[in-house]
């Protein structure tokens with residue numbers, strides 16, 4: 001009788017012990033996790049970010065910058081457009097230079113190699129029948145386009161006079 005009681009008591013004790021062991025283990029793990037998280041966050045927050053270019057004030061404010069900015073029109077402000085287009089502002093006196101500059105900036109893309117069947121620069125045979133149409137026709141085709149020849153060589157920002165100067169430059173080279 002006593003033996004059985006002891007055995008039951010022992011079994012009971014071991015169950016309680018196991019429960020305590022599990023509880024202690026669980027609490028220990030929670031503590032360990034809390035400590036790890038604390039260590040990770042404090043060391044991350046305390047790290048020195050000044051050496052990182054991506055974390056500099058300039059880089060951060062650049063990232064936070066709004067996508068667009070509204071600028072109020074100020075008629076008295078210096079106009080960048082006029083300064084950016086000195087060619088359009090100059091007069092006919094420099095037509096030769098303008099023509100060469102326009103040709104080299106825009107027209108050469110096709111006319112130097114004869115791309116898309118365009119009359120090649122300096123190719124007299126290719127230009128003769130075109131020149132025979134008269135300069136006004138050439139101007140019109142250059143400004144408004146003709147078949148694969150895009151209007152103003154594909155650059156609508158060009159002034160008519162610049163296109164005409166470029167035509168003159170090309171015609172002169174093919175005569």
Ligand code: HEC
Pocket residue numbers: 102103106107108109110111115116117118119130133137138139141142146147148149150152153154163164166167
């Ligand atoms: C994308 C290619 C391309 C560019 C860039 C280009 N041209 Fe042309 N051009 C052509 C082609 C193609 C023709 C031939 C069109 C045709 O007669 O069918 C042509 C023809 C011409 C002709 C002859 C038109 C006629 O009546 O026979 C003139 C003049 C001319 N281009 C001027 C210019 C000038 C000036 C520029 C630069 C401002 C320029 N082109 C840029 C492709 C181009």
